[in-house]
Amino acid sequence: xxxxxxxxxxxxxxxxxxxxxxxxxxxxxxxxxxxxxxxxxxxxxxxxxxxxxxxxxxxxxxxxxxxxxxxxxxxxxxxxxxxxxxxxxxxxxxxxxxxxxxxxxxxxxxxxxxxxxxxxxxxxxxxxxxxxxxxxxxxxxxxxxxxxxxxxxxxxxxxxxxxxxxxxxxxxxxxxxxxxxxxxxxxxxxxxxxxxxxxxxxxxxxxxxxxxxxxxxxxxxxxxxxxxxxxxxxxxxxxxxxxxxxxxx
Amino acid sequence: xxxxxxxxxxxxxxxxxxxxxxxxxxxxxxxxxxxxxxxxxxxxxxxxxxxxxxxxxxxxxxxxxxxxxxxxxxxxxxxxxxxxxxxxxxxxxxxxxxxxxxxxxxxxxxxxxxxxxxxxxxxxxxxxxxxxxxxxxxxxxxxxxxxxxxxxxxxxxxxxxxxxxxxxxxxxxxxxxxxxxxxxxxxxxxxxxxxxxxxxxxxxxxxxxxxxxxxxxxxxxxx
Numbered sequence: 087x088x089x090x091x092x093x094x095x096x097x098x099x100x101x102x103x104x105x106x107x108x109x110x111x112x113x114x115x116x117x118x119x120x121x122x123x124x125x126x127x128x129x130x131x132x133x134x135x136x137x138x139x140x141x142x143x144x145x146x147x148x149x150x151x152x153x154x155x156x157x158x159x160x161x162x163x164x165x166x167x168x169x170x171x172x173x174x175x176x177x178x179x180x181x182x183x184x185x186x187x188x189x190x191x192x193x194x195x196x197x198x199x200x201x202x203x204x205x206x207x208x209x210x211x212x213x214x215x216x217x218x219x220x221x222x223x224x225x226x227x228x229x230x231x232x233x234x235x236x237x238x239x240x241x242x243x244x245x246x247x248x249x250x251x252x253x254x255x256x257x258x259x260x261x262x263x264x265x266x267x268x269x270x271x272x273x274x275x276x277x278x279x280x281x282x283x284x285x286x287x288x289x290x291x292x293x294x295x296x297x298x299x300x301x302x303x304x305x306x307x308x309x310x311x312x313x314x315x316x317x318x319x320x321x322x323x324x325x326x327x328x329x330x331x332x333x334x335x
Numbered sequence: 336x337x338x339x340x341x342x343x344x345x346x347x348x349x350x351x352x353x354x355x356x357x358x359x360x361x362x363x364x365x366x367x368x369x370x371x372x373x374x375x376x377x378x379x380x381x382x383x384x385x386x387x388x389x390x391x392x393x394x395x396x397x398x399x400x401x402x403x404x405x406x407x408x409x410x411x412x413x414x415x416x417x418x419x420x421x422x423x424x425x426x427x428x429x430x431x432x433x434x435x436x437x438x439x440x441x442x443x444x445x446x447x448x449x450x451x452x453x454x455x456x457x458x459x460x461x462x463x464x465x466x467x468x469x470x471x472x473x474x475x476x477x478x479x480x481x482x483x484x485x486x487x488x489x490x491x492x493x494x495x496x497x498x499x500x501x502x503x504x505x506x507x508x509x510x511x512x513x514x515x516x517x518x519x520x521x522x523x524x525x526x527x528x529x530x531x532x533x534x535x536x537x538x539x540x541x542x543x544x545x546x547x548x549x550x551x552x553x554x555x556x557x558x
Binding site: 158206207210213214216217220221224225230233234236237238240241242244245 | 481484485488491492494498502505508509512543544547548551554557
């Protein structure tokens with residue numbers, strides 16, 4: 087019966103405030119603290135968001151694949167929910183990486199897109215995320231969906247080392263680790279930390295939402311009634327449920 | 336194991352020989368793409384040598400995905416896949432058999448497309464036959480190593496449309512680029528360290544996805 091409750095743990099509001107404060111601080115630091123770069127000017131400030139998004143796109147991939155592997159080992163749909171949450175947020179971060187990178191490239195290289203291994207591998211990661219979400223969207227049965235998505239996530243994550251290796255193996259024009267002013271470096275770290283905290287919060291919230299979705303699907307299917315309430319499988323009686331779903335605090 | 340593997344390969348090849356449902360379409364598509372591509376190669380010889388490798392591998396990929404897609408789609412008809420898994424062999428053997436059939440299909444495609452590209456464009460892709468054979472072989476295995484498990488995955492999805500191509504293309508892009516570059520360097524008669532690095536890249540890619548495909552295939556076929 088406990089699994090039907092959705093009470094938020096104590097201190098959740100404080101975590102929300104801290105995450106919002108972290109990302110707000112990062113944005114303010116990007117706009118007002120970071121010095122303006124001499125050659126690229128204001129456009130260089132895109133880099134602070136771009137690097138944070140690229141990191142989150144990569145981190146989302148690792149979380150997606152790790153939780154997918156745990157699902158395959160344990161067959162617990164909770165891990166699949168983490169995997170899906172990470173994939174959706176990773177897709178968002180990956181899309182923003184491509185968008186911000188393209189904006190920065192136009193300002194710096196005078197082109198929206200160019201042949202560069204790191205750009206291509208970022209695009210490949212984004213496309214794999216798209217494929218993963220397409221597969222999930224094409225299947226109804228939760229465990230089949232989780233299993234196939236997990237295999238795809240693990241296959242996809244094997245592409246990640248290429249993102250790292252590509253810049254070393256191939257000659258590209260993308261900067262790998264350019265020297266930065268200490269103030270710029272500090273803002274970059276703050277941005278990465280702030281956006282990471284914000285995305286972690288979104289990850290937890292999305293997973294909680296998926297968990298509730300799963301419970302509602304169980305109720306619709308009659309699984310919860312028969313398993314926990316002893317209701318007639320063919321004639322569930324929704325008005326006599328002996329529990330309460332705490333959807334809101 | 337080897338005998339059982341051969342029987343499964345033979346089953347697929349015999350089925351294809353009798354039905355002729357995949358290979359003729361694959362070969363025709365490859366030829367059409369090659370002709371269309373080479374028509375666009377109205378460039379000086381240096382330009383042709385520069386782009387021939389990329390266009391050749393694009394043609395191989397476009398047509399090859401057709402064979403990859405069909406390799407498990409056939410098994411999803413009339414519950415053939417369930418019968419296949421009832422064989423007293425491990426799923427790994429089923430995966431290897433499907434992989435090898437796909438390798439044969441792509442090898443047949445390459446044997447037609449490479450001479451066709453040479454004839455239509457005049458680019459000396461066979462100036463170093465062993466080098467071309469190595470790149471074609473490794474690229475072939477790399478494409479099949481990624482494509483075979485993804486084909487099995489896509490076959491599990493009803494109303495899947497062209498999903499397997501959507502899943503395969505992003506993962507194959509690095510192999511496509513590496514094989515294209517290696518082929519370009521062969522055409523430009525530059526078999527140096529750079530060429531060898533691209534070849535190593537394709538080999539590493541093939542190895543990674545061969546291992547992962549072998550391990551993950553069990554999860555794809557369990558029901």
